[in-house]
Amino acid sequence: MTPLVLLLDPLSADARPTEAELAATLRFVPSTEPILTAFDAGAGRGDGIFETLGAHDGFARGVDAHLQRLRASASKLDLPAPHDGQWRAAIAQVLAELPSEGQASIRLTMTRGTEAAGPTCWVTGTAITGDFPERTNGVRVVTLSRGYANDVGESAPWLLVGAKTLSYAINMAALREAHRRGADDVIFTSTDGFALEGPTSSLLVRHGSTIVTPAIQFGILAGTTQADLFSFLDAEGFSCEYRTIAVDELIQADAVWLVSSVRLAVPVTEVNATTISTDLGLTERMNAALLS
Ligand code: PLP
DSSP states (O other), X not given: OOOEEEEEOOOOTTOOOOHHHHHTTEEEEOXXXXXXXXXXXHHHHOOXXXXXXXXXXXXXXXXXHHHHHHHHHHXXXXXXXXXXXXXXXXXXXXXXXXXXXXXXXXXXEEEEEETTTEEEEEEEEEXXXXXXXXXXXXXXXXXXXXXXXTTHHHHOGGGOTTSXXXXXXXXXXXXXXXXXXXXXXXXXXXXXXXXXXETTEEEEEEETTEEEEOOGGGTOOOOHHHHHHHHHHHHTTOEEEEOOOBTTHHHHXXXXXXXXXXXXXXXXXXXXXXXXXXXXXXXXXXHHHHHO
């Protein structure tokens, strides 16, 4: 199936459109049709924000949480606040066109656009064929410095570390560096020795019956999958904590995962070429819970 593209003519956050007016702001376009000018700030500067949602058997996971994070990212970048009902309607329209069985990803994008026309906004839907073997086989990671200290979120908010911006060139470069080093993925570290997150995932670490993840004030993205998993793990009797995680803890942990909306929970099998413990039973239960 070819990917779906739905263009939004963005409404201001406080607009109260009728159903017909709302419908008129949403338009499917062929995925081969250009939708940006060469002067769009999203294309020229990576100046914009996005969200990627996972969908399964006709349901999108975490719509509220993703829209909340989109709003938070827009606010951090001084972009206009997204109209909640319009983005919800766009997600629903894309979902309705995706296969009703199997997995899919839905991506929301808002660029700063151009000064004359304002933001460019669209939603894509892509059906996922095949499995994610990493969910069972795991990934080998290397730790790579992100180049700043743990307090960067507070000391230099203009670096936008907690916003989901379109500027992912650094994240993709880190993944290529991991591949050059014979690994599959990355855990970013702060210059003061703490583990942060992956380039496209949050970090979870198990010590016995405690599961920890770095707190978001340490300059990481607030993960929606991590939040869902904390609810599940809490109900399973684990104690879930937000705190700093020293890089050395990764080797000593009972299990380490990278978690994200589409790939879900992936066990880390090696850190910097050292094999670490995994918990495949809990990984399976976490992924089953996310897909249920
Ligand atoms: N951290 C970063 C840098 C990410 O890019 C992502 C997702 O793409 C995540 C964490 C995980 O977020 P979520 O679980 O909401 O997909």
